[in-house]
Amino acid sequence: MAQARTTTRSDGSSSLAARIGSGARVRGRIHGDGDLLIEGNVEGDLAIRGDLTIAEGGTLTSKAIEAQSVTIGGTLEGDVSASGPVRLVSGANVRGNLRGSAVAIDEGARFSGRLDCEFDLPPELGGSSRTETRGRSTARR
């Protein structure tokens, strides 16, 4: 019968550890090591030490999503906290807040939510923008 040829190796390399096929639906929490590919419908929190991919046609609804890198070509509703880059490709439909080392949104991707990348503005614009004051026009000279 079908061998799970996609098991993770014990050396820690992340191969595709889990795949939720297009006809599958998961309601519940998913966590663990390895990459996750969602082609079906998943509802629930996610915390994986691997890369998350939501294929076109895949849907993820969640309150908390943690992964290394995240690539979204399908639908996502929820907040993402990635240790690596987050990328929305054309066809993606995302509502939620994204945090990652970098966030890229391709032309054709739909997104509505907050982006939170870690970086500092140049000092002339206020350096670390934690102060969150926009449009200050004081002559700081």
Added chain:
Amino acid sequence: MASTVIGAGITIEGEVTTDEDVVVSGTLRGKLTAKDAVTIEHGATVEADVAGGSLVVAGSLTGNVTAAERVDLQQGARVIGNVKAARVTIADGAQFKGNVDMDV
């Protein structure tokens, strides 16, 4: 190749439903319903009621099992729960505790 694969490092707590087949190598707690073949590999831990078209178990399964066609418990399998299917095989070396109902 299975359409849904729950790999060795992954734990799912909840319900999994699919109209295709599933291979579980990781951990599943909750409920699993598939239309086609379900494979629970050696090393997998399933604490759930499982329903499928057919079932092959080589890992650990605690829960009730219902298959439309057949259930095969392979060597190394540890199953605690009731099994209901038209055909059931329990291989030498498989551990099983529960009722078997082949009266479909």
Added chain:
Amino acid sequence: MASQSSNLSVIGRAARVRGRITGAVDLEVQGYVEGEIAVGGDVTVDSGAMIGSSVHGRRLVVRGAVKGDLTADEAILLEDGARVVGDVRAPRVAIAPGALVRGFVDTGANGSAAPRTARAQAPATRSAPVAVKHVPAPPTKPAAKSAAAPAVASHLAGSAAATPKNAGPRRPPPPVVPALKKAKGQIAKKKER
């Protein structure tokens, strides 16, 4: 020759502008701007540029640093090197790898939270800081290339010429409208401050 190219205004690298910039123009910012930008054309924020306020245009291409909201009627492109703290809204938004954003982003947004119009209507009354936009040149307006508040356009162009590091290689300098010469003087003055 009233081609679109003559509608391009440039804030050169060494320029510092404090005050609103409006007009039916294309704008390229290489330097520092603090004070709302609301133009009717395309806005390009170059990689070394710094903008400390909101920006609105038809299309925005950002490679520099912006602290303020970005809105556009058509599209916003944040390219590698962009650093944006503020909201980003446009019917089309693309964020390339390497662009960093902190704020609310809405692609497919209904165009513009167009601040106070790119048409630069009112503000004549606005006082002080508005160095750039202000020009009381209205009468000779027609010379300006486009509809509405175009006085600002040539006006800007004039000031751009004043800054070193002008966008030399890019386009021929726009014609200078005589009536604006005095305005230009005003600008220079403000800039020194």
